[in-house]
Amino acid sequence: MHTMRKLASLPSGRRAKWVVLALWVALLIPALMLAGKLGDVQENDNSAWLPGDAESTAVVERAEKFGSTDTVLALVVYDRPGGITSADMAKARADAAAFQDVEKVVGEPQGPLKSEDGKAIQTAVQVQKDKSGWAGINKVVDAITEVGKNGGVGEEEDTGGLGFHVTGPAGYAADSIKAFGGGGGLTAITAAVVVVILLLTYRSPVLPLLPLLTAGGALITSEAVIYLLAKNAGLVVNTQTSFILTVLVFGAATDYALLLTSRYREELRRHEDRHEAMAEALHRSGPAIIASAATVAVSLMLLMLATLNSTQGLGPACAIGILVGLLAMVTLMPALLVICDRWIFWPVKPAYGSAGATKEGIWTRVGNAVAGRPRIVWIGTALALGVMAIGAFGLKADGLSNTDQFTDKPxxxxxxxxxxxxxxxxxxxxxxxxxxxxxxxxxxxxxxxxxxxxxxxxxxxxxxxxxxxxxxxxxxxxxxxxxxxxxxxxxxxxxxxxxxxxxxxxxxxxDTREAATHDSKLIIPIVLVVVFLILALLLRAIVAPLLLMATVVLSFAAAMGVSSLVFNHVFHFAGADANFPLLTFVFLVALGIDYNIFLVTRVREVALLHGTRRGALTGLSTTGGVITSAGLVLAGTFAAMASLPLVFAAELGFAVAFGVLLDTMIVRSVLVTALTLDADRWMWWPSALFRRQLTPQQREKGTPDLEPAGATAGPSART
Incomplete structure (x- = not known):
């Protein structure tokens, strides 16, 4: 216990805080340069995502001798509803000759070929691929488009009104690059969402800057590490990895900042010295934050079991983001908070000896309402979630055609x-x-x-x-x-x-669809088992982990059911990517367990002194606000993915955002609390806490023999 307290005090020491800040600044200088190179090692070619034993992968390797794997096809299409004219054909022939002068266009274009109905022309152009597949294709397509729309006709006849489009695999790649090119905008939108929610949470114009700066530093460092692994260790990353990493790091890291800052503000009222207050805050909140981050990271690392290379690479990349975000929030964030002193909370600075908010909060009222009939509450809530889950049977996750992968029409x-x-x-x-x-x-x-x-x-x-x-x-x-x-x-x-x-x-x-289906069947059960084992070790019980896992799975099913209905009948999407269920499951289960860990560790802390019933109500009351804020941040960051004009981004963003809100507002606050109240001491079976029998008087006052080992007397030991 003493060692843990000593470790917790390191980032906030009087001299150590400056050392921590200097180390992070020194780290971020090279990290910033390396992070900018992440795009250079991305592999966006569809064939690069497949496992080595896929049949289409074998064909790519065998076809190399025929020279058919080094290029990607761009189909240039002209159309005129009234019929193609001789001037149109002359223009198409002139364009075909001009296309050969475009950099990375190889060979002679095939065509132009007039359609049988006489209303369209098609020319096939081969574009040289780079190692990363998509790199530079958008520039080639833009150059082809420039020739087609503005090139000389060589004829006096007017060709106005002739439609021109570049489609085929190269056209798809170019439009995808442009869609993913909104990554910089996605980062800005995500940061703006975080700032707005933190402003509403903290009611301070300055304090939100610290989590934002820390999360930004964590993202840059994560991208630098991922770049080094992709360049030197064969990690497969793509543009999809990049945008998911952005929202995940901002969302999860800000969640950890909210939990730490909330506990730090409590301790500032109990400790005159801000360094001591931060050390106590880290000691009290650190284990739950670390356990939560570890659970998410381990769950993501299990994606390495996938056969689909894109999913396999996404797991460690996102796990790196989570772990770097955790490191930043337990080192850099405490140092910045202590350096800034109490004024950072302006205009409501927590003064030493002052009382916290005494007004009965909404989560206290929710807890009291649930406590009246906990069994009826959890059965009714579970049934409602079950009804919501029925919609999941309508989910069409069998892949999307190229034209259906965009929310607009490029x-x-x-x-x-x-x-x-x-x-x-x-x-x-x-x-x-x-x-x-x-x-x-x-x-x-x-x-x-x-x-x-x-x-x-x-x-x-x-x-x-x-x-x-x-x-x-x-x-x-x-x-x-x-x-x-x-x-x-x-x-x-x-x-x-x-x-x-x-x-x-x-x-x-x-092959991508079949690999994704195989990965879901393999990884989902393993994630459930591993997360259960982590919870069992953390809570030293079996019943509580089983109940928590059941609530998270039910929450996931409900989120998928509602998402399916929205996708089919509101957004009118054609379907979903084959790996959508797996990614949504991993994110929702890992992040849903996150909030349950924050709640239940606090419940257990109080239950050691006052029994499970008091622990359930006090845990909900004290963590309700900060967990709700954390859920809003995470939901907001994932919802920001809708700014990308991609169906996959919109669907994943909506499903995770809705699932997180459902988990924080209903599952964690109502269902888990009701289950804990109904199970009472059986929640902790077979741990020592289960075997403790408390009288009503003991539950009200607590007794010395129930004091947890290493606890100190006084305000800092209280919840």
Whole structure:
């Protein structure tokens, strides 16, 4: 106990606080430079997200000898509802010649090709890919667009009113880069949300700056560490990782700051010396903050068990963000608070010896209401959450087509619709079949007989292997096309000795969906077991962890049910990414347990002195305000993801934000409190606390034999 107190006093020591500040400044200088390079190591190419044993990954490797994996296709589409004119065709031919002068455009464009209905033109352009897949493609597409919209026609005839769009895989990549390019805006919006909520919480114009600066420093340091791991240790990161990391670090780190600052303000009223007050605040709140961060970090690290590389890399990256945020909030934040002295709380500075708020708070009233009929309350609440969870059966998490992945309609989506109206839906983005050269014709015949394959090209042979391209009858990013790929694989896999494998963008999407489904079935049960073990060790009980886990799972199911209804009937989204349920589960379970840890550790602290009933009510009363504020911060930061024009971001942001609010407002305050009151001492079975029998008088006053080991007399030992 003495050692823990000594460690807690280090960041706030009279000299140590300046050392801590200097160390963080020295750390942030190189971290700022390294964090700016994170984009250089991102791998945004869809094939880079797949596991090495996926069939489409194997096709990418086998197809390298055919030169088909180094480029990405840009489809240039022109349209005129009244019919394409000769001037339009002349312009398309002039543009095709000009496209070859655009940097990273390789080979001669294919086309221009007029559609059968005479209302559209299509030109296929190959764009050189960088190692990271998407890097620079948006600039190439912008240059192609500049040529198409402003390039010389070489004809006197007017081509005004001719539509122009760049679609295909390159168009999708370019619009995705622009959508993710709002990351800087996302950071600003997230910071603004944090400031507003902290202003409302603290009612101080200056105090919110400290958590904001600390969280910002934690984000920069996290990005620097992740960059080093991605560059030197093979960690797979992408733009999706970056924006999730931003909201998670700001949200979680600010939560820890709220809990620490709340306890520090209490201790300033009990200690004249602010250094002693901070040491006591860290000693009292530190274990719960550390346990909560550890639970989240461990849960995220379990994503490393995923077969999908994007999910596998997201886990450690976000865990690093959580741990660096924790380190910043238990070192830099205490040092800054102590350096700034009590004036940082202006205009309501906590004076030594002053009393805290005596007015009965809303959470005290909620606790008293729940205490009247706890069993009826928890059964009714659980039933209501169960009804909300029914909507989860309508969740369509089987992947999104490229055109459905945006909340608005970018150039690529418009161009895709036009292309599909006037040209075969699968044109320009075929499936690739790689097989032994000796079986090439047999594979081609089998592929030609697959329903959904519109046309098959002659085999291209290199050495002992051949490549056959198959044009799909449906849009390559549609679920119908993915079913065609499944049929194609069944057809060619049965050819003895052919060693045939099916790949291409549609196959990559299919393998991504199947890998995400596998990951959910594997990781979700493991997360539940690991979090239960952490809670059991922390609370030294079995019943309490089981009940807490049940409430969090029920909260997750309710959040998914409501989210599904909103996605389908309010936002009218086409569906959800295949890994959406897993990511939402991990975030909600880990963060939901966070708040339960904050509450139940306080309940247990009081129960040691006054019994479980008093502990439940006092724990809710004393932590209700700060946990609610923490929940609002976290929900607000995830809701900020809606600023990105991406369906995945909007869905994940809404589901986590709603789930966090549901957990803090209903599950933690009502359901957990009612369960604790109803279970009473059985909550702590089989720990020593369970075996303690308290009389009503002991519960009211507490007794010396129930004083926890190491507690000191006086105000600082009280809750």
């Amino acid at each position: 150039q690529m989506a418009v161009g895709e619709e036009i292309k599909n109206r006037h040209f075969p839906a699968g044109s320009g983005d075929p499936v690739y079949v790689v097989a032994k050269a000796a079986s090439a014709e047999q594979v081609r015949t089998a592929l030609s007989g697959v329903p959904g394959v519109a046309e098959v090209s002659p085999p291209v042979v290199k050495g002992d292997e051949a490549m056959i391209l198959g044009e799909l009858a449906d849009s390559p990013t549609s679920t119908t096309a993915m079913r065609t790929v499944e049929r194609a694989r069944t057809a060619v896999h049965t050819i003895d000795g052919a060693d045939a494998q099916v790949g291409g963008n549609t196959a990559i999407m299919l």
